[in-house]
Amino acid sequence: MNAGKPVAAIAVENIVKRYGDFEAVGGITFEVAEGEIFGLLGPNGAGKSTLIRMMTTLIPVTGGKAIIAGYDVSREPDAVRRTIGVIPQALTSDVDLTVEENLSIYAKLYEVPKAERQRSIEELLEAVDLLKWRGAQTKTLSGGMRRRLEIARGLIHNPRIFFLDEPTTGLDPVSRVAVWEMLNHLKNTRHLTMLITTHYMDEADRLCDRIAIVDHGKLVALDTPMALKASVPGTNVVEAQFTHASAEWPARLKQLSGVTAVESQSAGMYRLLTSNGSLTTTQLVEMAVNSGETIKSLSVQNTTLDDVFVHYTGRQLRDEQVKALGFVMPPRPGVQP
Amino acid sequence: MKRMMAIVEREMRKFFRSPALMMVSMMLPLVQLIILGNAFGGKIRGARMGVVDYDRGSQALRIHEAFDSIAVNIRTFTTVAYDDEQKAREDVRTGKLDGAVIIPAQYSRRVLAGDSPAIGLVVDNSDQTMSNSLEAEMQSLVEALNAPVIQQKVVQQIALEIVELYPYVEYMKYLLSGSIALAMYVAVMIGGGMLYIDDKARGVHEGYLVTPITKLELVLGLNLAGAIKAVLSGVCLTVIGSLLAGLGVIFHPITAMLLFLLILSTSIAFNGMMFLMMVRVEDPLVPRAIFGVLNTLLFFPSGAISPVSGFPKWLRAIAVADPFTYAVHGFKAILLKDGGLAAIRMDLLFLFGFGIVTLLIATPLFKRTL
Numbered sequence: 001m002n003a004g005k006p007v008a009a010i011a012v013e014n015i016v017k018r019y020g021d022f023e024a025v026g027g028i029t030f031e032v033a034e035g036e037i038f039g040l041l042g043p044n045g046a047g048k049s050t051l052i053r054m055m056t057t058l059i060p061v062t063g064g065k066a067i068i069a070g071y072d073v074s075r076e077p078d079a080v081r082r083t084i085g086v087i088p089q090a091l092t093s094d095v096d097l098t099v100e101e102n103l104s105i106y107a108k109l110y111e112v113p114k115a116e117r118q119r120s121i122e123e124l125l126e127a128v129d130l131l132k133w134r135g136a137q138t139k140t141l142s143g144g145m146r147r148r149l150e151i152a153r154g155l156i157h158n159p160r161i162f163f164l165d166e167p168t169t170g171l172d173p174v175s176r177v178a179v180w181e182m183l184n185h186l187k188n189t190r191h192l193t194m195l196i197t198t199h200y201m202d203e204a205d206r207l208c209d210r211i212a213i214v215d216h217g218k219l220v221a222l223d224t225p226m227a228l229k230a231s232v233p234g235t236n237v238v239e240a241q242f243t244h245a246s247a248e249w250p251a252r253l254k255q256l257s258g259v260t261a262v263e264s265q266s267a268g269m270y271r272l273l274t275s276n277g278s279l280t281t282t283q284l285v286e287m288a289v290n291s292g293e294t295i296k297s298l299s300v301q302n303t304t305l306d307d308v309f310v311h312y313t314g315r316q317l318r319d320e321q322v323k324a325l326g327f328v329m330p331p332r333p334g335v336q337p
Numbered sequence: 338m339k340r341m342m343a344i345v346e347r348e349m350r351k352f353f354r355s356p357a358l359m360m361v362s363m364m365l366p367l368v369q370l371i372i373l374g375n376a377f378g379g380k381i382r383g384a385r386m387g388v389v390d391y392d393r394g395s396q397a398l399r400i401h402e403a404f405d406s407i408a409v410n411i412r413t414f415t416t417v418a419y420d421d422e423q424k425a426r427e428d429v430r431t432g433k434l435d436g437a438v439i440i441p442a443q444y445s446r447r448v449l450a451g452d453s454p455a456i457g458l459v460v461d462n463s464d465q466t467m468s469n470s471l472e473a474e475m476q477s478l479v480e481a482l483n484a485p486v487i488q489q490k491v492v493q494q495i496a497l498e499i500v501e502l503y504p505y506v507e508y509m510k511y512l513l514s515g516s517i518a519l520a521m522y523v524a525v526m527i528g529g530g531m532l533y534i535d536d537k538a539r540g541v542h543e544g545y546l547v548t549p550i551t552k553l554e555l556v557l558g559l560n561l562a563g564a565i566k567a568v569l570s571g572v573c574l575t576v577i578g579s580l581l582a583g584l585g586v587i588f589h590p591i592t593a594m595l596l597f598l599l600i601l602s603t604s605i606a607f608n609g610m611m612f613l614m615m616v617r618v619e620d621p622l623v624p625r626a627i628f629g630v631l632n633t634l635l636f637f638p639s640g641a642i643s644p645v646s647g648f649p650k651w652l653r654a655i656a657v658a659d660p661f662t663y664a665v666h667g668f669k670a671i672l673l674k675d676g677g678l679a680a681i682r683m684d685l686l687f688l689f690g691f692g693i694v695t696l697l698i699a700t701p702l703f704k705r706t707l
Contacts (some may be wrong), residue, residue, distance in 0.1 A: 108342070
């Protein structure tokens with residue numbers, strides 16, 4: 001690193017993970033600055049979790065290196081572990097223990113001094129809004145509350161860098177928003193650097209200062225959400241559904257003013273990227289009327305990270321999300337989360 | 338050390354919060370102790386013996402008198418008179434009778450003539466216990482009938498005098514040692530093996546692995562917790578089992594201390610063995626699948642049910658390497674024979690050594706990463 005350049009909280013250089021002949025992560029490089037919320041965005045199987053597991057010392061690195069808070073994960077794993085907090089993808093708090101016991105056990109595992117331990121538990125329980133549930137067994141908590149407990153657990157030793165592997169997977173929309181707000185609050189009050197993996201576009205858009213899109217173990221794009229959206233040709237997305245769209249419609253739609261790309265979806269639905277949403281919409285309606293075609297639905301919106309993802313990977317992330325939502329950690333028999 | 342104790346604290350809190358685990362770990366050995374202890378080892382009482390008397394003479398009367406004596410005193414069997422041998426045989430076959438004695442015609446005349454007559458005994462040899470018992474009873478009756486009425490002045494006979502070192506040991510007492518070892522094995526299997534793999538599968542260990550806890554602290558913490566659970570289970574079953582079997586020796590301080598040493602060494606041996614077997618297992622079904630096989634492989638060759646000296650060579654070889662064997666031997670030496678430290682010294686050495694060696698092998702195999 002250059003002398004004048006501030007030391008990055010996380011510096012990953014050409015990192016590789018192989019399982020036999022299969023390359024799960026293939027030479028990814030990026031840096032995360034102090035105080036930044038950095039998102040790793042990609043579908044299931046893209047290599048996000050493998051990447052985060054290498055950075056958190058959970059799996060050995062095959063090639064390249066990862067420097068976390070100035071420590072090499074391969075050479076100084078213990079120093080890395082003391083500096084970081086980690087929220088794994090699965091809900092791993094002990095369901096038989098109470099909220100407070102879970103925090104206390106982890107405080108002891110991190111050797112938090114006894115005098116600090118109780119104060120830290122109090123502060124965190126308040127921060128994650130679980131003070132009145134401190135004596136409740138974890139198995140009686142809802143999924144959102146358990147996730148908040150995990151967040152508190154990851155911060156019990158006051159880490160500088162916080163890794164969260166899909167922190168809102170499996171949560172309902174209200175709980176997701178609550179977790180986002182909590183993470184933003186914690187980041188500001190505790191001056192944390194955060195690295196979050198997610199396959200939710202809105203989560204990445206709302207939380208992250210910068211986003212790296214990962215697909216098939218490779219980094220395909222890295223920038224701020226705004227810059228990523230701006231990098232996609234066209235600033236608007238027009239979605240139109242026709243009753244009887246014929247085979248030549250994609251070609252005809254592409255000729256409309258400002259249209260840079262047309263994507264055909266199921267049930268007569270077309271998705272158009274355009275630099276001028278209003279003009280494209282007007283021409284589209286005129287064309288439909290002249291052709292005697294009925295428009296079932298029509299919407300115009302700004303470019304989203306979904307479009308960014310499609311642009312860079314050539315795939316719909318939403319399909320992957322549907323698959324991902326089908327995955328729920330199996331509950332312990334007889335225990336309702 | 339603090340981090341290791343945090344693992345122990347977590348395991349013990351879970352253990353005491355789920356008393357069902359402790360109950361389940363003691364249920365099988367207790368039920369086994371009560372049922373098997375009462376079902377086996379008892380003497381045959383009240384069997385039904387058919388008697389077909391074709392003689393009805395004076396010597397046959399002596400046999401009837403002997404039968405009456407058996408029915409009143411040791412009560413091994415009572416007799417039912419039959420006229421027809423075929424009918425008696427049929428009733429033995431169908432289970433209405435447990436055996437039948439046939440006194441042939443001319444029996445009394447042949448006895449008095451010194452013609453060595455034979456008495457027939459029909460037994461159902463598909464039930465070895467019953468047939469052996471009836472055979473033994475009839476054998477001693479025949480010996481008594483053969484004894485000369487007038488004894489010789491100088492008797493040229495060698496007698497075997499049996500000296501029993503201990504009072505009569507009921508089978509339940511004999512079985513107790515195995516039941517204690519079994520309770521500790523079940524506690525280690527459920528509280529150590531199954532929960533360990535379940536925790537791994539649920540990702541609980543992933544939570545540990547991102548903390549600065551060392552591999553040794555994690556291994557020792559998990560094993561110490563497992564050993565404490567096994568000790569608690571062993572102590573409970575020793576007390577409950579001794580009370581059920583009527584063994585008061587556990588209340589003697591020295592005996593109690595030796596028993597505790599034995600329980601401790603057994604728990605370390607079982608825990609080390611289980612940890613070695615489970616250290617690389619990921620699938621929660623594996624410990625459940627091997628539970629019964631291991632139970633049979635370790636419990637039965639140990640001498641808990643019947644003596645090791647009665648086993649074929651290959652089974653004895655298993656017994657030599659089986660920590661159950663030493664635990665059972667040690668518990669028997671203390672509970673039944675009041676053998677003292679000298680009697681269990683080798684058992685303690687083997688069990689502690691076995692536990693340490695298995696743990697030493699398992700530790701490098703334990704993965705500090707996923």
